[in-house]
Amino acid sequence: EPEVTQTPSHQVTQMGQEVILRCVPISNHLYFYWYRQILGQKVEFLVSFYNNEISEKSEIFDDQFSVERPDGSNFTLKIRSTKLEDSAMYFCASSRGNTGELFFGEGSRLTVL
Amino acid sequence: RKEVEQDPGPFNVPEGATVAFNCTYSNSASQSFFWYRQDCRKEPKLLMSVYSSGNEDGRFTAQLNRASQYISLLIRDSKLSDSATYLCVVGRTGSGTYKYIFGTGTRLKVLA
Numbered sequence: 083e084p085e086v087t088q089t090p091s092h093q094v095t096q097m098g099q100e101v102i103l104r105c106v107p108i109s110n111h112l113y114f115y116w117y118r119q120i121l122g123q124k125v126e127f128l129v130s131f132y133n134n135e136i137s138e139k140s141e142i143f144d145d146q147f148s149v150e151r152p153d154g155s156n157f158t159l160k161i162r163s164t165k166l167e168d169s170a171m172y173f174c175a176s177s178r179g180n181t182g183e184l185f186f187g188e189g190s191r192l193t194v195l
Numbered sequence: 196r197k198e199v200e201q202d203p204g205p206f207n208v209p210e211g212a213t214v215a216f217n218c219t220y221s222n223s224a225s226q227s228f229f230w231y232r233q234d235c236r237k238e239p240k241l242l243m244s245v246y247s248s249g250n251e252d253g254r255f256t257a258q259l260n261r262a263s264q265y266i267s268l269l270i271r272d273s274k275l276s277d278s279a280t281y282l283c284v285v286g287r288t289g290s291g292t293y294k295y296i297f298g299t300g301t302r303l304k305v306l307a
Contacts, residue, residue: 092240096197113292113293117296117297118204123299124297124298124299124300125233125297126297127294127295127296129293129298130289130293130294132292136288137289137292138290138292138294139280173234173238173239177245178294180292180293181286183229183244184229184239184241184243184284184295185241186238186239186240188237188238189237189238189307191236
């Protein structure tokens, strides 16, 4: 069964460092998303991506965040200068159609010290 | 007011019990509705989509009431393995692409 894959599963970094989280969406999916979930809290939307550009972003997705799809398969989330409050689980998700079900990767746990 | 609201629980029920969760949404332009299951520190996994006519998958039944703007999930004959957080997800057109709004989740604990 096709699945969304994410790497790394866990990353520990120092405050102020840059982090890149990687995702490989399901191959015939067209819409890509990043969500985050702080431990014990709800799943929060960060950004959606379609046709090689950002479709929508939340207020959380400020200038320190960026996304790109460098090679047609990987979908990356970069955090330029991490803060303690960026510690969370980051989920990549994809969907085939505009209104279809979201399929999630297993997540990348980011710990900022 | 949150766009998607759920009772966070926890709901503690004995094995074999029937349990029901409700979720309300505030945006009448909402178009698609889902229940996801999330185990502790894992990713959300689709449990079922919710249609206006209602749908059933084994022990799970989902209903949508557009007039009152709520969806429900009924679990019959609860199993220990049903213990998880159940997320209500509502989809609608956003300012850019389609947007999925998550509820906070309802935690279910099935007790032996």
